[in-house]
Amino acid sequence: MRLDGYESALLGRRAGVSPTLARTAVELYALGGLYGRVVDLPADKAVSRGVEIEGDKDRVVANELDRLRVLPTLADSLRWSRLTGGAAIVVVANDGGTLRAPLETSRLDTIEELKVFDLDDVSPTEQRYSDPTKANFGMPEVYQVRTQASGTVNAEFYVHETRLIPVPGDPLPRRIAAIKGVPWAGRSAITRAYQTISDYSQSLRWALGILERKQQAIYGMKGLAELIQAQLEDIVQKRIALVDSARNILNTVAIDSEDDYRIEDTNVVGVRDIVNEFQIGLSAETGIPVTLLFGRSPAGQNATGDADFATFHDLVEGLQRNKASPALERLVALILAQKSVRKKLEQWAIVWPPLESPSEKEQADVRKTNADAAAAEANALNTLAGAGMISEEEGKDYLIAEGKYGLDKDAGDARAAAQYAAQA
Template identity: 30%
Template sequence: MFKNIQNKIANYLSKPNNNSRVDGYSSVFTNLGTKRSRTNSTFFRPTLSLDQYTLAEIYKSNGIGKRIVNILVDDAIRGFIEADKLLLKELYRVKAKQAIIDAGCFGRLYGGALLVAFVDDEQEFDKPLNLNRIQQLISLKVFDRHQIYWNDDDLCNDFYKEYYGEPELFTITNNWNGLSDISFKVHRSRCCIFGGDKIPNSLRVNNQGWDVSVLQSCCESIRNYNLVNTSSVEIIQDFVQVILKLNGLAQKMAAGEEVKASLNERIDLIDKTRSVSNSIILDGSGTEDYEKKASSVSGLADLWDRFSENICAVTGIPATRLFGKSPGGLNATGASDLQNWYDIVRAYRGDQIEPCINWLLDILKSQKSWTDKPKVWEWEFPSLTAPSELEWAEIKKKYAETDAIYMDRGAIDPIECWQERFGRGEFHVNIKLSKPEPEELIEIDDDNADLLAVEKNNEEDKESKEDKEVKDIVRNTYKKLKNG
C-alpha cells in the first residue's frame, strides 16, 4: 500500500502541468502550492465600473461618498486666495470660487470636467483665445465629462504642442434631461481641465480619454462600511427580545380558532398594560412567565472603527477629517495624519487650482472693459491651518520683534514695512520690500566709521568746489556776451 502511494506521488510530480506553480514549495497531502490550494485558487476579480447614474446617486444619497469627493476640493479652496481687493472683486464678479469648486468636485466624481470661460474676444468659441482682443470675461460655466465629447478630427496633430494627441476642440452639450440637445464647440484655450483618479493609458482609451471617479477605487470599502451600519441597525432593533411563556401553548394552539383568538387577546393585553401603565399583569398560578433577553453588542464599536479605517486607508483621508472623530490611543494627537493630509491638499493646489487661477488671471488682465485694474497681481493661497486668537497674537508678536530688529539696524524702512504689513486692511505675514541700493549694503565697521565720515566730507567739499568753478565760468561767459 505504501509503495502505491509513493508511485502516485512520483507520477504526480513527474507531470508539472498538474501543479499550479513550480517556483516554491508544494505538498500533495495539504494541497500547498498545487492547483487545489485555496491560496492558488484566489485571484483578483475586477469590480464593475460605476456608471454616471450610479455615481450621481452615491453623491446625492451617500454622505461618506459625497464627503470623499468634496473634502479635498473644499480644503484646497477654503479661504480662496489672498490678493489685492480689486482683483478679488473681479474674481467674485465672475463667481470664480464657486466655479472652481464645482469643476474640482465634478472632475473627482465623474473622472473629468471642464471649466469654460465665455469670453468676448470678437471670435467664435471654436477659435483660439486671443488675449489682445478680449473685451470682457462674461461668465464661467462647468460641464462634466458626460456632457463633453470629441471626434478624431478634433485631436491635436502638432508634435510641438503640449497637448499633442489630446483634443483641441471639445463639443459640449446641455442635454441633461433628454428634452433639448443644444451643443457647441469650444477651443481648448478657453477651457481649464479638471481630472479624477489617474489610470493607465490602455484603460483611458476605453474610458473615452478621461480619468475615473475617485469613488471607483473605494466603492467596496464604502459598501462594506454601509453594510456594517445597516447590520448594526438590525441588531439594535432586536436588542431586547420579549419571551412570554404559557403552559400548554402547543395544545391550546391546536385546540381551535377560538383558543387562538383568546391567546392573541391575552398577548395584546400584556403589551397594552406594559406600554400604558409600565406594569405587567400575569397569572399568579404560574401558568404565565414574562422574560426579557438583551442581545450582546460587545465589539460592535471596534468593528465600526476597523471598517472606517479601511476607508481612510484607500482614500488617504484621515479619520479626523473624513469622520470628524478624535484620534485615539495614548498621546495621540493626530498631528502626523493631518500633516500628511495637508501635503496632499498642497499637491492638489499646485496641480489643479494654481494653473486654473493663473489661466483666469491672464484673461482678466487682458480685459479692455476693466478700467479699475489693480497694480499688484501677486497672489497666494491662505494657510491650511487657522490659528487661535492666542496663537495669532503670538505670531504677530514674533513678526513685530523681527521687524523691530531690522529697523534698529536700518535694514528696512519703518513706513514701507508698516504699509506692507497693514496697508492692505489686515495683517500680512509674507511681505515684499524694495531692494536697497548697493551703497546701502556696505557693511561699516566701528573702527572705520570716522574714516568713512572724513572721506564723505572730502567728497562733499570736492563737489562744492566743482560747482563753484562751474558757476564762475558761466558768470564770466555771461559778462563777455553782455559787453559784446
C-alpha cells in the same frame, strides 16, 4: 398564500422586502450625508481662505476674480473632478467668435461667464488636430458638452478646446485614460470610499438590530403546538399581542400559571469597536480624518489631532497645487488679455494662503523662540570676538549678511565692493 403554521402564528403577516436599487455615484452624492461630505470637504477647504495674486497691488485681477466668481467655480470644478474623474470650465467670452471657433485672445474684449461641467457631460468629437509636428497632434479640437438630460431638445453644444479649461481627476494609467477619449480624464476619488460608506451604513443598521434584540422576550405558551395544529393561529397571535401590549417597565405581565415568560439580555460588547473600525476605514480611503468626517474629538492620551489635520492639509494642498493652480493660471492669463483691463501686470504669481492660521499663543511662542535664538547667536558672536577669534568688523559683516537687527545688506555689499575696488 398561507405560510407555515409556526410562521403564521408567531410572525403574522410580513411585508415584502424590496431589493435595494443600485445607484450611480452622482445619485449617491445627491443623497448628501457622508456621500456628499467626502467629496465637498477637500474642495471647499481648498478655496476657503481665498487666493492671492502676487504683484496685483491695485487689485486689477482680484476684482475680476470676484466678478467672475472664480473661487466658487474652482470649488465646483474640484468637486466634480473628485466625483466623476474630471471637470471642465467653459469660458464664455466676447471675442467675436462662436463657442466652436478658437478663442482669439488678441480680440478678447470681456470674459462674460464661467460654466462648470463634469466629465460625464463632456465627450470628444471626431475633429482633432492633424499636424504631426505639433504637440497637440491627435488631441480633440472640439468637445461636445451636454447641458441637460439626454434626449432633451437643444441639450448639447460644441466648444473649442481653447475655450475649455480642464481640471483632471486623480491620475490614471495612460492606457485606461485613453478609453474615455478625453486626454485629461482621470480616476474618481470616491469609488472605493462610497463602497466603504455603504458598508459603514450597513454596520449601523446591524448595530441597531442588535440593540432592538438586546432584550428578547421569550413567551413559553402552554399548548402552542396543539393550537397551531388546530389552525388557531389567530388565537396565538392575540395572546402574544396582549402580552406585548402589557409589557413595559411600569406594567405587570399576566400569563397562565403553566406558561413561561422571561427576558434574555444580549451582550453588545464590541459593537462600538466594530463601528469605529468602519469609520477608520473610511478615513483611510478618503484621506479625511475621522474628527472631520464624524465630528469626533481626537482620541487617545494627550491627543491633539495635529497629525490628522496635517494629513488632510497635505491632501488639500495637493488639490491646490496640481489641479486648481493650473486652471487659475490660465484664467488669470485670460483676464489680463481682456481689452477691458487697462492696466497689465508685468509679473504675477498665485499664492495660496496657509490653510490654518496660528493662534495668538502660537504666534507668541514663535516670537519667543526666535528671540531666544537671536540672543544665543549674539552671545556666541560676543564670546568669539572677546576671545579674539573674530574681529568686531567681521561680526558686523556677518550680521549684515544675515539681515539681522535692521542692518542693510545692500549697504554692506556696497561697502565690500568699495573696499575691493580700493584694493584693486
